[in-house]
Amino acid sequence: MHSVSKSGFILCARHAIIDVNGFRWQRRFPTKGGAIPLAAGPMRGGRMPSKNMENLREKRIYNMSAITQAKRVVVKVGTSTLTYENGKINLRRMESLCKVLSDLQNSGREIILVTSGAIGVGVGKLGLTERPQETEKKQALAAVGQCELMFMYDKFFGEYNCTVAQVLLTGDVVSSPHSKQNVINTFQELIAMNIIPVVNENDTVAVDELVGMQIGDNDTLSAIVAKLTDADLLVILTDIDGLYDANPRADSNAKRIPFVREVTPEVIALAGGTGSNRGTGGMRTKVSAAAIANEAGICCCVMSGANPKNLYHLFDGEQIGTVFGTGKQ
Numbered sequence: 001m002h003s004v005s006k007s008g009f010i011l012c013a014r015h016a017i018i019d020v021n022g023f024r025w026q027r028r029f030p031t032k033g034g035a036i037p038l039a040a041g042p043m044r045g046g047r048m049p050s051k052n053m054e055n056l057r058e059k060r061i062y063n064m065s066a067i068t069q070a071k072r073v074v075v076k077v078g079t080s081t082l083t084y085e086n087g088k089i090n091l092r093r094m095e096s097l098c099k100v101l102s103d104l105q106n107s108g109r110e111i112i113l114v115t116s117g118a119i120g121v122g123v124g125k126l127g128l129t130e131r132p133q134e135t136e137k138k139q140a141l142a143a144v145g146q147c148e149l150m151f152m153y154d155k156f157f158g159e160y161n162c163t164v165a166q167v168l169l170t171g172d173v174v175s176s177p178h179s180k181q182n183v184i185n186t187f188q189e190l191i192a193m194n195i196i197p198v199v200n201e202n203d204t205v206a207v208d209e210l211v212g213m214q215i216g217d218n219d220t221l222s223a224i225v226a227k228l229t230d231a232d233l234l235v236i237l238t239d240i241d242g243l244y245d246a247n248p249r250a251d252s253n254a255k256r257i258p259f260v261r262e263v264t265p266e267v268i269a270l271a272g273g274t275g276s277n278r279g280t281g282g283m284r285t286k287v288s289a290a291a292i293a294n295e296a297g298i299c300c301c302v303m304s305g306a307n308p309k310n311l312y313h314l315f316d317g318e319q320i321g322t323v324f325g326t327g328k329q
Contacts, residue, residue: 078237294324299327
């Protein structure tokens with residue numbers, strides 16, 4: 001017999017059906033006879049009206065169209081994607097990312113890169129064994145790491161004849177109308193000059209991220225940048241290939257959710273907590289960033305950054321990662 005919980009989940013004795021924006025995900029639990037494998041995906045059969053299924057298909061098709069046709073794209077890359085566990089820069093991955101983004105710009109797209117990694121790179125450059133807890137030390141490491149980070153970006157992008165510009169932002173700058181307009185004007189001029197802005201939070205003067213305030217994570221920063229630049233698409237590259245119906249690090253049966261039309265409390269609950277020890281974000285901050293972007297009519301895709309060449313597949317219309325929202329109407 002089925003029952004409906006307060007969260008909106010449909011429960012029964014041996015399984016739960018999770019309704020995520022019209023997609024129903026079946027989660028089976030172990031019984032006395034042993035573990036029952038997970039079955040996830042849009043529910044088939046007569047349980048969902050055909051008209052609703054048609055609407056879902058239209059949304060999915062339109063959503064991929066919004067991605068393939070996106071001209072102005074904000075790409076956010078995290079610390080865990082840019083560095084090894086010891087904090088040293090993953091040169092092969094970073095070079096591949098710069099090559100792909102340069103090629104996408106050559107194809108006619110306008111690219112804006114939001115990067116994390118300054119503190120992580122600072123840790124690696126100074127040979128520290130772990131990330132310090134003191135805010136002042138984090139600020140010092142950010143100052144060291146940001147120089148190294150921009151040096152590498154300038155080198156790799158320069159090899160493909162692309163010019164980059166460093167843009168360091170703080171929360172008070174984008175909250176003041178006058179300063180906000182100055183930032184918008186700068187972005188517009190850089191894009192018009194075919195320059196790729198490389199954006200990071202100014203950790204040497206802004207400690208929001210360093211002391212753990214939610215406004216300070218770079219996932220949120222990337223969504224803010226997407227709004228400021230009136231982007232068509234936000235792509236968040238991370239160390240996991242999308243939103244799952246369970247923690248994939250702990251549950252080998254976890255299944256990726258390919259599409260989320262709207263970020264709801266149930267979706268946020270699926271996102272879990274914090275990420276790697278080299279960064280400040282996790283899937284929760286990425287889902288929150290997707291919600292900010294979606295509110296502005298900007299489609300968002302959260303996908304793995306392990307192979308930057310997968311960006312080609314994304315823009316070719318292949319279903320990669322988890323896509324949030326339906327883009328500008």
